[in-house]
Amino acid sequence: MERFGRNTVWLTLVIAGLILIVGLLDRGAGTHSAPTGSQAAVPAGDEIVVELAMMRFEPSRIQVPPGTTIRFVNRDPMLHNVVHARPDTLGKGPEKFRSPQLGPGDSWTLTLTVEGVYDILCDIAGHFLAGMVGQIVVTQDTAAREAEPAGTAGQPVARDPRDLPGPIDRDEPTVVRFDLRTVEVEGQLAEGITFTYWTYNGTVPGPLLRVRQGDTVELYLTNDASSTQPHSIDLHAVTGPGGGAAVTQVAPGETKAFRFKALHPGVYVYHCATPHIPTHIAMGMYGLIVVEPPEGLVPVDHEFYVMQGEVYADLRPGSQGHAAHDPAAMWDERPNFVVFNGQFQALTGDRAMRVNVGDTVRIFFGVGGPNLPSSLHLIGEVFDRLHPEGAAEPATHVQTTLVPAGGATWVEFTVDVPGTYTLVDHSLSRAVDKGALATIEAVGPGAPDIFAALDD
Numbered sequence: 443m444e445r446f447g448r449n450t451v452w453l454t455l456v457i458a459g460l461i462l463i464v465g466l467l468d469r470g471a472g473t474h475s476a477p478t479g480s481q482a483a484v485p486a487g488d489e490i491v492v493e494l495a496m497m498r499f500e501p502s503r504i505q506v507p508p509g510t511t512i513r514f515v516n517r518d519p520m521l522h523n524v525v526h527a528r529p530d531t532l533g534k535g536p537e538k539f540r541s542p543q544l545g546p547g548d549s550w551t552l553t554l555t556v557e558g559v560y561d562i563l564c565d566i567a568g569h570f571l572a573g574m575v576g577q578i579v580v581t582q583d584t585a586a587r588e589a590e591p592a593g594t595a596g597q598p599v600a601r602d603p604r605d606l607p608g609p610i611d612r613d614e615p616t617v618v619r620f621d622l623r624t625v626e627v628e629g630q631l632a633e634g635i636t637f638t639y640w641t642y643n644g645t646v647p648g649p650l651l652r653v654r655q656g657d658t659v660e661l662y663l664t665n666d667a668s669s670t671q672p673h674s675i676d677l678h679a680v681t682g683p684g685g686g687a688a689v690t691q692v693a694p695g696e697t698k699a700f701r702f703k704a705l706h707p708g709v710y711v712y713h714c715a716t717p718h719i720p721t722h723i724a725m726g727m728y729g730l731i732v733v734e735p736p737e738g739l740v741p742v743d744h745e746f747y748v749m750q751g752e753v754y755a756d757l758r759p760g761s762q763g764h765a766a767h768d769p770a771a772m773w774d775e776r777p778n779f780v781v782f783n784g785q786f787q788a789l790t791g792d793r794a795m796r797v798n799v800g801d802t803v804r805i806f807f808g809v810g811g812p813n814l815p816s817s818l819h820l821i822g823e824v825f826d827r828l829h830p831e832g833a834a835e836p837a838t839h840v841q842t843t844l845v846p847a848g849g850a851t852w853v854e855f856t857v858d859v860p861g862t863y864t865l866v867d868h869s870l871s872r873a874v875d876k877g878a879l880a881t882i883e884a885v886g887p888g889a890p891d892i893f894a895a896l897d898d
């Protein structure tokens with residue numbers, strides 16, 4: 443029985459994948475669909491149609507006056523349903539409504555008379571894991587909040603690697619407050635490919651948080667009202683249940699906070715820990731927190747912030763369209779994209795890291811994953827010092843360092859010869875083909891005693 447059940451799930455996922463591909467080809471032919479995360483508001487008395495298409499609710503968020511007729515129409519060639527539930531409460535929380543199973547072309551109408559926010563999903567064969575979630579806001583407020591877009595299609599999400607706070611300049615511990623906002627954005631995964639990212643503060647990775655050992659950190663996590671999901675944060679620097687995740691499960695439009703003491707120095711990954719956790723991480727929800735020892739870190743000329751993660755998009759690099767998260771690919775741990783700072787080879791060209799010859803450079807490097815470790819290597823350089831797995835004691839003269847999923851390091855080096863240096867995951871298919879590649883450009887006088895081409 444169990445085997446039969448699993449095969450059914452797989453067959454469904456394969457069919458869903460085919461439908462998505464066909465749908466995307468259709469988009470390529472010039473038709474335009476509203477992006478995932480789209481919103482709609484209707485005046486009183488009208489009927490609103492929500493399509494169940496390509497494993498999505500379209501629009502995924504509607505705002506209606508009480509008494510509005512909401513007509514759900516299944517446009518997919520498979521069964522769907524509409525259940526009042528959230529993924530994290532599935533099977534546990536009260537269901538205010540549940541549609542029958544809707545076959546291809548079937549429709550079902552719903553009328554809600556009580557004001558409130560109703561989370562919906564399709565709970566057939568884990569369709570909600572593929573993104574089939576939505577929200578109905580029932581309110582008398584007809585000055586609809588429709589001017590609250592989920593994000594401009596294709597906005598850049600890659601965090602600038604120079605965007606991090608400077609070294610701690612304090613001799614005493616203190617109380618540090620951070621405010622993070624989880625927001626779901628329509629971002630550019632690669633040229634011609636968009637993807638709906640779930641982020642901290644709109645970028646991948648989220649902000650680098652920086653404190654001193656012994657500091658007390660107060661972290662406020664706000665989930666943007668436009669979100670389709672609850673979110674949370676688990677910081678590996680935290681000593682306490684769930685790294686904070688147990689007390690920060692936050693619904694859209696709400697804020698939760700907690701306090702922790704930074705006991706251990708080092709560099710630590712943080713990530714969303716809301717079920718289904720690997721999905722939330724794969725959508726872009728990770729970042730780093732640096733806990734400096736009391737004596738601080740060795741001074742350097744440049745610091746950069748880079749994180750690796752996989753994107754289980756259902757499109758490959760080089761194709762065009764809107765890519766959806768592919769749960770089957772994640773199960774197999776076979777991502778089409780492995781990226782630095784969220785986008786295919788984003789930190790190259792105009793967005794390369796730039797230094798002068800002779801400068802000392804530090805890179806804080808972490809792996810959000812959710813699944814693959816990184817064999818971090820800088821082509822043309824040797825790491826003078828690095829802190830394996832973020833440990834206090836450095837290793838010296840290292841060519842390639844292994845950074846586990848959910849782990850981090852910091853590497854330090856001096857560039858002696860001008861030119862372009864390439865930071866990669868030395869599992870090189872990931873770098874060249876799937877995107878885990880960034881460049882560092884060093885400008886300055888040549889050093890022929892160290893490196894020179896010999897002409898004959």
Ligand SMILES: [Cu+2]
Pocket residue numbers: 640671672673674714715716722727
């Ligand atoms: Cu999340």
